[in-house]
Amino acid sequence: MTRLLAFCLLVLCLAAPGALADDRLSSGEMRKAVLGDWSGRWKSTSLSLSIRGDGSVKGRYAGIPARGSWAVKRRGSGDEFCLTFRSILGSDTKCGELFRQGHGVIYGYLKRGKPRLWLKRG
Secondary structure, X not given: OHHHHHHHHHHHHHHHHHHHOOEEOXXXXXXXXXXXXXXXXXXXXXXXXXXXXXXEXXXXXXXXXXXXXXXXXXXXXXXXXXXXXXXXXXXXXXXEOEEEEOOOEEEEEEXXXXXXXXXXXX
């Protein structure tokens, strides 16, 4: 009985990481998943975005109105979402991989395994 219980526990432990892992988005999935209105943060700064199918982005970063563009690029390690955001503070392009957590949350731009971008639909 103890062996059976230990075996079942081992199987559950090995199966759980894959079952609980969030989905890394491919370029095609990114193009569909990112469209719409989002709120969230970049690092610790508040962010709201309206991402459109024509490659345009508008929103607010730290309360400052901003506009920009987005694109998906293939990199050696996988597909990345690139966002260029122009505001009073200048413009900068950041690229990183994206992950989907459930149906309404996207995160990514990992640094040392921790996401710098969190977006929630709406």
